[in-house]
Amino acid sequence: MILITGASSGLGAALAKTYAQDKHTLTLTGRHDERLHEVAQACQPANICTLTADLSDPKAVTRLFDQLPATPETIIFCTGSGYFGNLEKQEPDAIAQLMHNNLLSAAYFLREAVIRYRNTPLNMVMVMSTAAQTAKAGESTYCAVKWGVRGLMESVRLELKDKPMNLVGVYPGGMATEFWATSGKTMDLSGFMTADETATMLKQALQNAKHGYISDITINRY
Amino acid sequence: MILITGASSGLGAALAKTYAQDKHTLTLTGRHDERLHEVAQACQPANICTLTADLSDPKAVTRLFDQLPATPETIIFCTGSGYFGNLEKQEPDAIAQLMHNNLLSAAYFLREAVIRYRNTPLNMVMVMSTAAQTAKAGESTYCAVKWGVRGLMESVRLELKDKPMNLVGVYPGGMATEFWATSGKTMDLSGFMTADETATMLKQALQNAKHGYISDITINRY
Amino acid sequence: MILITGASSGLGAALAKTYAQDKHTLTLTGRHDERLHEVAQACQPANICTLTADLSDPKAVTRLFDQLPATPETIIFCTGSGYFGNLEKQEPDAIAQLMHNNLLSAAYFLREAVIRYRNTPLNMVMVMSTAAQTAKAGESTYCAVKWGVRGLMESVRLELKDKPMNLVGVYPGGMATEFWATSGKTMDLSGFMTADETATMLKQALQNAKHGYISDITINRY
Amino acid sequence: MILITGASSGLGAALAKTYAQDKHTLTLTGRHDERLHEVAQACQPANICTLTADLSDPKAVTRLFDQLPATPETIIFCTGSGYFGNLEKQEPDAIAQLMHNNLLSAAYFLREAVIRYRNTPLNMVMVMSTAAQTAKAGESTYCAVKWGVRGLMESVRLELKDKPMNLVGVYPGGMATEFWATSGKTMDLSGFMTADETATMLKQALQNAKHGYISDITINRY
DSSP: EEOOOOOTTTTHHHHHHHHHHTOOOEEEEEHHHHHHHHHHHHHTTTTTTEEOOOOTTHHHHHHHHHHHSOOEEEEEEEOOOOOOGGGGGGHHHHHHHHIIIIIIIIHHHHHHHHHHHHTSSSSEEEOOOGGTTTTOOOHHHHHHHHHHHHHHHHHHHHHHTTEEEEEEEEEEEOEESSSGGGOOOOOOOSEEEEHHHHHHHHHHHHHHOEEEEEEEEEEEEE | EEESTTTTTTTHHHHHHHHHHOOOEEEEESHHHHHHHHHHHHHSSEEEEEEEEEEHHHHHHHHHHHHSOOOEEEEEEEOOOOOOOGGOOOOOOHHHHIIIIIHHHHHHHHHHHHHHHHTTEEEEEEOOGGTSSSOOTTTHHHHHHHHHHHHHHHHHHHHHTTSSSEEEEEEEEESGGGGGGGOOOOOOTTTTTTTHHHHHHHHHHHOSSSSSEEEEEEEEEE | EEEESSTTTTHHHHHHHOOOOOOOEEEEESHHHHHHHHHEEETTOOOEEEEEEEEHHHHHHHHHHHSSSSSSSEEEEEOOOOOOGGGGGGHHHHHHHHIIIIIIIHHHHHHHHHHHTTTTTTEEEEOOGGGGGGOTOOOOHHHHHHHHHHHHHHHHHHHHHTSSEEEEEEEEOOOEEEEEEEETTTOOOTTEEHHHHHHHHHHHHOOOSSSEEEEEEEEOOO | OEESTTTHHHHHHHHHHHHTTOOEEEEEEEEHHHHHHHHHTTTTTOEEEEEOOOHHHHHHHHHHHOSSSSSEEEEEEEOOOOOOOOOOOOOOOHHHHIIIIIHHHHHHHHHHHHHHHHHEEEEEEEEOOGGTTSSOOTHHHHHHHHHHHHHHHHHHHHHTTSSSEEEEEOOOOOOOOOOGGGTOOOOOOOTTHHHHHHHHHHHHHHOBBEEEEEEEEEEOOO
16 A cells, blocks of 8 residues: 555645556545545546545644554655745745644654554655755745755654665655645746656656665756 | 844853853843843843743744844844654654744744845854754754754845845754753763853854855864 | 666666667677676677777767767766775775776766767766765765765756756665775675666666656665 | 965965964975965964975875974865866866866875874864855866865764864855966956955864864855
8 A cells, every 4th residue: 555645736646646547555645635535536446545634733643544544565745835935025824834734744744654664664755845955045944844854854764774664755846736826936837847747757766676775866857 | 232042041141151251232032031131140241131032933033123222233043942862752742842942933033134134234143053964863853953944044045145144054063051951862961062162162263354254164072 | 879888897787788678779888898798798689889988088088979879868877986995094096096987087978978968858877876975984085086976967967957968866875796896895795786676776767757857866775 | 383285375375374473383385386485485484384295196295294394283275276167168187187186185185194193183174165065057077076075074074083183174165366367267356255364264263172173164255
């Protein structure tokens, strides 16, 4: 079973559809019940389970893991939201929301996954952004939370050094998703990658061999 | 005037005392009213103003800047708290607290400083930690928030490129402060730097010349 | 046509064999004439051309590109050698050799590729090492040359920003190849990845879509 | 005694003059005999010794250390040269020269210093450039060698972990020195830092305390 978070839209939804085509058994989670069901609908006839959850609530995270129908062989964490603009133009409440949606949810989710599965052979894929690798004007708080998730992941990697649970870091740049519509930034998205093409490349790039695996992937637009 | 945050303990308190010895006019802020007054007491007879504030509350941040007796020529942001241990042993509430104390407070504070002073020649010193530069086992959420502050600062630097307000990044490692007592990590602190020696080195290293300035400083124990 | 450098051994040779199985037309280059022919032999019956060249000689690099039977759609730079041990135990001549084999050859090769192909849609894959991403005791000069290749590649990326030539960074860690036998480091290689499994994963991970591509890949052993 | 390399011009010469004013005993080395003597002249009446040496020649490096009049308490490595322009416009010979002048000389020098002084309390200051911290278009090979020196230094730091010899990384950006005149890049230097102001700031920032020291310093122009 593959567990995908943030599956109600964007890259998470596109990954769900791509994996469904290969007849994978999927568990999808996201904050938006209705949209999550639409995505599940589009994944038919694959074997799909949906579990609505707000990952910035630690009790919801525990409940989600309690309700999983099976131990996942792969978990893809795609949860996140965007908020942009120069720092002096940003609103405190929206900054707090951004941190909860991206960094706090990543910490709660990864913590619960490590508690339950650190002794299980499993790929835990953390989807971040190229904003986790570089500083960007107009994206200071977004870079803050994405650098934060990366610092979290790289540190937990050290904690899991001799464990069979593997952390995979994924850094996609410039995708054309509904993400931007609500992000406070006006962009020409015509040259951006679609979520579908990103999902297709990512699925193929995620690989394990006998002695090793693809541990980090950056995906960029031309 | 020099504004120091996180001045009620640790490096912030030590910086206050060091600058007070040079007869600088200081404004000190921190969460702990009583401890802040003790620090101010120890800074006598320098010209000191104390303003208690919880920087993870955006209204308190606005109020703090409203109450400043003058425009600071230097601001030293020393606010922060520690929380350690392997991720699976950490408590969700304490993780949220850590993010609020370190990352959210940095974003709120820096935002307000940029709103008010981005067109003013001023050094805005962000004190982080060597945990902002590297991953560390047993410090995953602490690294997360410190990497986050660094991503924030590096991005805001780009936004302030042609402005007279300068951001200075400071990365101290291994200090022996009361920080550790409440952090959930047992340490032998005998080889650690004291807050006083770190403050003394930092004060001397922070410099401006006609065409440039010390923009980043890392301080390590032997 | 796919051009692979460093193809006479290790990952380069393994990539040649893997691509040959898919009936790709290949041009293989390496310093060792005899070993290069053995690799070409093992790639039969694919369409293979071999061109012996020492890429640390700029004239040999020019000659190599002059002799290419066609414009490559993909170039995989796998050239390199290893040399290890604490710095005080290393020999000056071997350090110079290491820089020539790894960094100078990368600069000469990339320069010639950029001169000829910067206006051609083409993937230029630079295979480095996880030693390009982190510092390692006992590998100081090896890290030096690999960090150097990375700095070169990241800078040339900026120069090629609006060009159809794409640079792809590849960072494999811990492979069991003859590389180690001559490197001055004694290692237990039993848990290391084989060159073949690394090549298989890398070939599958290298992908282009309409608006973007996999730009960076790290491959690690468990 | 303080040993300064690259002392015949630029930051090295400026550091020599600044330390001479404080009556430090100095040993200056550089490639250019005549210019080195001019610098020594300008440092009078301080106690100065000059030793001409080309650090990209390992025998010259050994000879230099053999001739030192005393064990230095601080060594400042300022050796280097610049070469700029887009990669396709650079000449192979000049690229090789750049690597020898910057990276190979750093490796030979640091190796000899580690052999002799790793058990001596001593600050070994490696002056690099902001080009060691970021990629820059038009500076690909210069970034390559500076990233290389940084990878070298960070790795040797790990090798010296329990030793009294400390490595200090210094990253100055945008100085107005004769460096640029011969570098192939035309620049408006009016807003750049002078070597003198950089040297003055650096001297004051380099500090040791009982339990720690300033380990890394970045100096930027406004």
